[in-house]
Amino acid sequence: MNTTEADPAREMLRLAEADPARLTAWAADVTAGARAKGDLILESIAERALGIAAVHLYDLRTATGHLRAAIRLGRRARSPATAAEARIRLAFVLSLSGRPHQALREIDTALPDLQGTARARADAQRAAVFNHLGRLGDALACYRAAVPVLRRAGDHLWLQRVLSNRAIVHGYRHEFSAAEADLREAQELCRELGLDLSLAIVRLNLGWVSAVHGDIPTALSHLDVAEERFRTLGTHQLGWLLIDRSELLLSAGLVAEARAAAEEAVEELQRRNRVIGLPEVRLLLARAAILQGDHERSLQEARRSVVEFGRQRRREWSVLARFVVLRSEALRTPGDPALVGALERSATALAAAHWPASAVEARLLAAQTAFDRGATARGRRSLEEAARRRLHGPALLRGRAWQAEALLRMDRGDVRGAATAVRAGLRVLDEHRATLGATDLRAYGSQFRAELAAVGLRIALRGGRPERVLTWAEQARVSHLLTRPARPPDDPALAATLTELRATVHEIQDAREAGRDSAHLVRDQISLERRIRDHCRRRPPVRTPANRPVPVALLRERIGDGALIEFFQLAGRLHAVGVVAGRLRVESLAPLAPVRDLIDRIPFALRRLTGRVPAASRSAAQAMLRDAAAQLDAMLLGPFMDAVADRPLVVVPSGPLQSLAWSVLPSCSGRAVTVSPSATLWHAAAQARDAGGHIMAAAGPGLPGARAEAETVASLHGAPCLLVGSGATADRVLDALDGSLLAHLAAHGRLHATNPLFSSLLLADGPLTIYDLERLHRPPHMVVLAACDSGRSVVRAGDELLGLSATFLELGAQTIIAPVVSVPDAETAPVMVGVHRLLREGHSAAEALARAQQAGGKDAMAASAGFVCMGADTTLPLQGGQRGAKAML
Structure with a gap:
């Protein structure tokens, strides 16, 4: 006799947790048979199992109908225990429907009729409701009562549910070892019992705990497995999964993706009537909207969550929601005199409700507001409370707490101690980032790092020593580009x-x-x-240790008689530190807003100069370009140009300057200008050892003149590697790029603003993306990208750059020539050919580009002005050979 025949009741309850779709078909037959035999208890259990299955497959109304029917049948059978067990499952459904207190009343009603194992199940269900309410201590007390009883009774079906739910409580309390131990045991029990759906839920919870702990790759792996199983089983758990995914993406700085996942979760939860989850996901939406500067949407969603949490009487969650409202209001109207007290009260309430990260955030905001209003003592108290979390907890929490400690020491006049605290916090955040294998995760997660490094910059500026300012400016931008990737295994x-x-x-x-x-x-x-x-x-990280900020003495030595200007932002203002012939100077330049406005005018004016346009339009565009360039020149370079004179120049941009076409500035016209993401990266590229390699040229489809351009470049250098037409496939181009001395790529370029790693060059068989480039064994030493926007990057906090040129630099290329604006394809070829002629004659890359731009005159400005030389300025060997590239300033 099989298990189903021997104990159909037990098998139905198991299938409801394992494969609810199978259960639904079978339980209908069992119900009909039980009804025919007058077996009211079996019929009640069948209705209970159908109710459990309906939670996963259908909607909560259907589940409620089955469970109420199970209660009625239990009463008719004069089996109070059977009715009570159905009632405790009804309590869970009521809690999901947004009625947790009604759920607790249902459990209280059931308790007198339950003993032993059944009583333990009621305690476990009560704990799950307490978890929804945010009453973590009460939940743990119930779990402590239930788990030993379920273990002794061998009730593994309920034990796996209890362990999985208890892990969530441990996760909220940052007891990660305990959470993972519960989930690993629950996982084994699910496998032993064949509970496929419950196993997927355990993987979902493992993903959430890993995310809270800060292990993003592991969290993503668990969530992906859970999603695959949910879809295979046809269950409706995706709303919870989307909530967890949104929270994870938000913690990683992927704000747009997090907001999209949260909006999808709202729709899913509303469709499935999972009311209990709606205010939680609205909070995620509000937090994402804050980070995107959408304060109206943030306030709207946060206020709705306050109302919904209040309706559900979830006090601990209401505390968090009210803080998000307060934070949104503070950003929209920062001058409110009552703000300090409100934030202080909010921080205290958040700590009591077990929201440590938000409590630290509230205290930092309260301190900043208090200092702004002259309430120094109150500000210090808030910082002292926040700083207490700096030694324990997830990395992001400790990083923020170290920021509070640094601000506190700075206020006390302990400048050295403040700098030490900043470095300690950066070390915590950098160790966390070292656990990330994906380029975008490392780049997008730099928001807190940038804020902490800004504290170090303020300390350095107050001290007035240019060497320290430069060191901290570098520390603030020592980005993922400086952590040279080890090539991942073949995949x-x-x-x-x-x-x-x-x-x-x-x-x-x-x-x-x-x-x-x-x-x-x-x-x-x-x-x-x-x-x-x-x-x-x-994928796990496979990277070499990051380059530390270059010591100023070494930078001076490498620059020699040349000049380097590094720009940085602080409190909405642009500053710069210059190193000219070994002497350092710091200048406060201009507010960011007008600089950004002037930079935006340049690509617009260059586009107006393209092709056949009326004389009046061309004249207006030229006037706009001259005016914007002159103003930018005076703002950015004016304070340094007396000292710079005619020296070659290295610029390290920041923020909007990353997309500036430097050659349009009067001071840069005809000058060898090299652009680098950081002085450290420039120094590493400039001192790289010579290496040999071949020269290759390739042309993509649909670009007028690209083939002729590639052929001319290959002919100039005597390059045997020429890929054009159908031969210019992604794999062949990638093979040719590997280990090359010089690579010229003429193709349509695309900067993917929302998914930067899908930025690409269009080749014969489709796009060559950054994901493809990351598979290179050895990067080219010099790359010329004759492709629109291929020099432009998506810029994240801390001047983290994501784009084609940035990727080549990250991989170890020494020099890139590429446009930071859209360029007219047909008019670009003569400029590129001119650059290569000059390279062949022995000119350095920056000098060749400057001469080619100047030789074209005003008529070729639209085609040439957008190109910049990035990385380090290098020359090619004057004759073929295998001598490699020589580094120049």
């Missing part, structure tokens, strides 16, 4: 998916040219991009 799955993506993009282009519908192909492209992105985010 056939990634390579195959990238090939599939290229084929799909190629099909989309063919369909659009033929006038066919391509919507289904675009959906395939989005799905493939997500698979690639998530696959890479899950």
